[in-house]
Amino acid sequence: MTPTLNPKISQPAPVAPRRPHSFTRHGITVVDDYAWLKDPNWQEVLRDPSVLDADIRNYLESENDYTESLLGHTASLQKTLVAEMRGRIKEDDSSVPAPDGPFAYFRRFRDGGQHELFGRSARDGGETEIILDGDQLAENQEYFRFGGARHSPDHRLEAWSADIKGSEYFSIRVRDWADGADRDDLVEETDGAVVWSADATAFFYVKLDDNHRPMQVWRHRLGTPQADDVLVYEEQDAGWFTHIHESSSGRFCVIAGGDHETSEQRLIDIADLDAPPRLVAAREQGVQYSVADRGDELFILTNADGAIDFKIVTAPLDAPARANWRDLIPYREGVYVIDIELYAGHLVRLERANALPAIIIRDLATGKEHDIAFAEAAYSLDTMGGYEFDTTNLRFSYSSMTTPSEVYDYDMASRTRILRKRQEIPSGHNPADYVTTRITATSHDGARVPVSILHRRDLVRDGTAPLLLYGYGSYGMAMPASFSANRLSLVDRGFVYAIAHIRGGSDKGWGWYLDGKRDKKTNSFDDFASCGRALIDARYTSAKRIVGHGGSAGGMLMGAVANRAGGLFAGIVAEVPFVDVLNTMLDDTLPLTPPEWPEWGNPIESEADFNTILSYSPYDNVAAKHYPAILAMAGLTDPRVTYWEPAKWIARLRATMTSGGPVLLRTNMGAGHGGASGRFHRLDEVAIAYAFALWAVGMAAS
The missing domain is CATH 3.40.50.1820 (Alpha/Beta hydrolase fold, catalytic domain)
Known part of the structure; x- marks a missing residue:
């Protein structure tokens, strides 16, 4: 059948004037x-x-x-x-709390709320405290979207960002957990990401240029105006975007640059703010890589040397250039290594073959590997990361087109899993249907x-x-x-x-x-x-x-x-x-x-x-x-x-x-x-x- 027009319509379709422009x-x-x-x-x-x-x-x-x-x-x-x-949304939904030191951090919605609330409780439970109320922040705004939120290493402060236009210009502010008030710090026209310094006196961010491109990494010291911020790194190639994130161990701020074919990364020691960014490996056309750190050793996911579906190599932290890369997980045609997560004692990789994902866990002490398997004909699987590095716990999510999302904590040493959350469908859902x-x-x-x-x-x-x-x-x-x-x-x-x-x-x-x-x-x-x-x-x-x-x-x-x-x-x-x-x-x-x-x-x-x-x-x-x-x-x-x-x-x-x-x-x-x-x-x-x-x-x- 073809769509039937509304019989009450009398309004003609708009006609855009033709104003020819040729080149x-x-x-x-x-x-x-x-x-x-x-x-x-x-x-x-x-x-x-x-x-x-x-x-x-x-x-x-x-x-x-x-x-x-x-x-x-x-x-x-x-x-x-x-x-x-x-009716299928649990309106007062909450994430599984993610532990970090003495606290466990979470995001949740209130019943009827449009936007997230960010909060925490003591690690072992107890009374919760909310630091960011998205519904309150969005009042009187036609548009509001969080860009991110990240607590400081000492758990005293929360850096958060938001976009109020829909144009993806995020402004960063800093809120004090003690009184719930924002400090005077305001950093504007960023991509929203923040990486704290180790002493929580400063943070790194990426500023968007006049063409809305993330090209510069800056350092902001708390209590100072944005005009006094220090330029840490500037990408010169207009075809490259630059972003930042914390490294696996939390020791470094990673400056990740690249386009759709080539990448390059640098490391900033967050305990030494005056040290220049350390280049991992110089850019080579067509070579992509990303870095995870573990003590004095780097684990690198890359397509170098013709590894079309990527492989994993290691390199020493003090000499990370391409010449020192050594294969750990060799390239296997048709098995795409999507991502890796590194922990103190384990390497986790997310793979995909023939449109089906798998999680593979490697004990770094013994080299033994095992996978987490599922039986449905088509499904989705993803690792969820966390704040802690020295842990045997891996958090991951699973769902299929019939099975609502499930969040598991998996002990990589004992190979046991605990279901932490199953997506609730309040109006009811029977996968067997x-x-x-x-x-x-x-x-x-x-x-x-x-x-x-x-x-x-x-x-x-x-x-x-x-x-x-x-x-x-x-x-x-x-x-x-x-x-x-x-x-x-x-x-x-x-x-x-x-x-x-x-x-x-x-x-x-x-x-x-x-x-x-x-x-x-x-x-x-x-x-x-x-x-x-x-x-x-x-x-x-x-x-x-x-x-x-x-x-x-x-x-x-x-x-x-x-x-x-x-x-x-x-x-x-x-x-x-x-x-x-x-x-x-x-x-x-x-x-x-x-x-x-x-x-x-x-x-x-x-x-x-x-x-x-x-x-x-x-x-x-x-x-x-x-x-x-x-x-x-x-x-x-x-x-x-x-x-x-x-x-x-x-x-x-x-x-x-x-x-x-x-x-x-x-x-x-x-x-x-x-x-x-x-x-x-x-x-x-x-x-x-x-x-x-x-x-x-x-x-x-x-």
Whole structure:
């Protein structure tokens, strides 16, 4: 079935004026009729949305009004969906307390609260104290999101950060545990992360530059103005981002820099603030590495020496250069080492093979290894870290598409586990009512693409069920087959929910990622379409009963498959979609452009990259043909995928397509890349996407 328009609608679709802007690069002239939707003052708009050009604001608001007019008849359905999803949330939920010295630190929500509370209790239990109340801090703010919170080594202070625009400019403050008051310290325009000095008199942070790039590491001494802060490190390559974190032992602040192909790390001894950062290994094009420390020995996760799926090496702290790296866990093709956690006596590595993760534990004294295994056909597994280094306790989480999240404490010495928390679904959830399974799709070139599937056990596979097919496929990010309470609102209405583990992600190893980037990017799109066809062949659904869903780079995927395989879909939901790929990659003033060139190619310098991107960029390949119904969702203050990308895309679609649709744009005028802030406000946006999906397959009254 195709979506039926609201019979009460009289409002016509907005028509964006065509104001042709042309440019020529590598001998090719490109005409962009909607370039005017990019505010020349966009950097200031990120800081203050009220300065947005009036013509652009009026256009975006007219699109919002049009979307509301078409989806307005689903308002009751949206309220029902929100109520269902909220009913599955334990409103007074709390994390498992994480011990650190005399205390155990936790995060929790109050009943009805939108934002987290940060607190602690004595290590062995007892009365709790709250240091940060997110609900209170968010009062009178249209947007509020914590960037992070970290207690000082002496447990007296809490450094915390927040973003109140949605533009990911985080301000850092310091709160005293003794009286709950913020000190005068205020550090602005940061990425939100903090690493304390050993004596808790100072902290390190990363400042964003005028192009919203994290390029500088600074040291702030408590009680002094930000103007007196000391620059510790500055990255000179505009294509590299810089971040900081604590090392495994807590001895160092790690300065981690890199792009999507190369990395480099430095160590700052937090007990010696005047010592310069210590380089681990000089950057080499294509070599990535990350460092964990244990006394005088470093453990390094790297792809050096052709280890496509990564390996683990060791090096002495006083001579950590590449020449001194020695293999500890050699490279094994097809077994992707995702991450490592280092403890005083154990090394933990998280691996993935054929889209299934595993935790492997190595006793560093004996060299013996064992794994933690699970039996479901598709599941998600992750280590959770902690504050303490000299411990045998490993905390990890497990879930599947049918099994709610479980948190375990695992004793690495005795090999025993304790369930510390199981996600509670207040409205009820019986995993036995659902099925998690996998199939494999064969792509255009013979590649075998895993598809994780969730459906009700009583589903009849006769090819008539509606199906939501989710995908991402970029930056080496894998899509875990984890539990989501929200998606049950679709599944309980008869939907099949499927995740396509396409190339461009690392679901089947780092080589799987390399086969879906740059000149191989179209493999991602063809894989996704092949997954849709495989689901049809397996009689889970049929053509035009599928709704595609993806966000950010997954939104680019949605735009590309709409152009290339639109006939498979009843509808497409593209959240903050990266669809104007060519123009964005040609603009080196945008926050993410230079660091993204290794992922997509540099069309400024390379004619081949220009032609490759031009050949698939969703905005540039909109054609005069039939398109499925499309909902694009944007955020005005989004620094990652700027608001004008989906705005231009929808304008061109509406002006060019010959049939199908409708195509809708909804811009959140008070949020950025992550959408609405607050755990319940976010449900409003999920409900809009789900109501659209139901509407696209003729089930909006369900």
